[in-house]
Amino acid sequence: MKLVARLFLLSCLVSLSGCFEIVEQVFLKTDGSGDFQLVLNLSKSKTRLNSIMKMKTINGHDVPSKEEIKSRLTDIEKTVAKTPGISNVKTSVDFDNFIASISCNFKNVGRLNDAVKGxxxxxxxxxxxxxxxxxxxxxxFERINKYAFKEDYKKLSNADKEIFATANYTAVFKFESTVSAASNKETKIAPSKKAVMLKLNALDVIHEKKSIENKINLTN
Incomplete structure (x- = not known):
């Protein structure tokens, strides 16, 4: 969660909002290429965030300007675009609804890993x-998570910890192939057998009660 918050330079806005959702989407073709998108959605707190954006600081947090957020997104876009095998990199931020996103095409999953590692x-x-x-x-296809959030969470103030109670992580993976099984028991497989969705409460992930890891078995 911390990485995504930093990614969009919205960490202080996330920590001051009442609700947010991280949405991770991958479309995988049979040849291993595909599309990736990561979205940070704070729209349910947009009324409060509109007020916060007019301030310089709140609860000990510096409030970034719209220009600072746009600049950071541009830096991230440039970093990802430099990765071999990554193309069509786009970032966007909607200050009316407070939704930020980054998307790209990848030649293979290894290149997608390189972009995320960068x-x-x-x-x-x-x-x-x-x-x-x-x-x-x-x-x-496997979603792997070797990053522990618990220690970072412990360092937060009580006020910052509270917002994770209503925060969610959602993963949507779509495929050209047919889904035959998913290892994570929280996974919902679409009737078409071409997509899966995993939606978890952020606190369950942070405290390791549930995992974002998943192994999707596919058949042609």
């Missing part, structure tokens, strides 16, 4: 990035 390294100086966030091999 952002991780840039935003977490001195920390080694996990080798893989995704894997695709012999009809199996």
């Amino acid at each position: 952002i991780y390294t840039k935003e977490n100086a001195g920390k080694k990035a996990p080798d893989k966030f995704y894997d695709y091999n012999t009809g199996v």
Whole structure:
């Protein structure tokens, strides 16, 4: 969660809003290429955030200007665009609804891992990035998570901790192939068998009661 918040320079807005959702979307073709999108949605708190954006600080947090947020998104876009095998990189931010996103096309899952690692390294100086966030091999697509959120959560103030009670993480994975099974028991498989969705409460993920990890078995 911390990485995504940093990613969009909205960490203070996230910590001051009452509700937010992280939506991760991947469309995987049979040849291993595909599309990726990550969305940070704070629209349910837009009334409060509109007021916060007019302030310089609140509860000890500096409030970034719209220009600062746009500039940071541009920096992230440039970082991702430099990754070999990554194309059509786009970032956007909607200040009417407080929704920020980054999207791209990837040549293969390995290149997508490189792009995510590039952002991780840039935003977490001195920390080694996990080798893989995704894997695709012999009809199996896997979402991997080696990052522990619990220690970062403990360092937050009580006020900041409260907002995670209503925060959600949603993963939507779509495929050209047919889904035959998913390892995470919270997964919902679409009637078409071409997509899966995993929606979890952020606190359950932070306290490791539930996991974002998932292994999707595919058949042609």
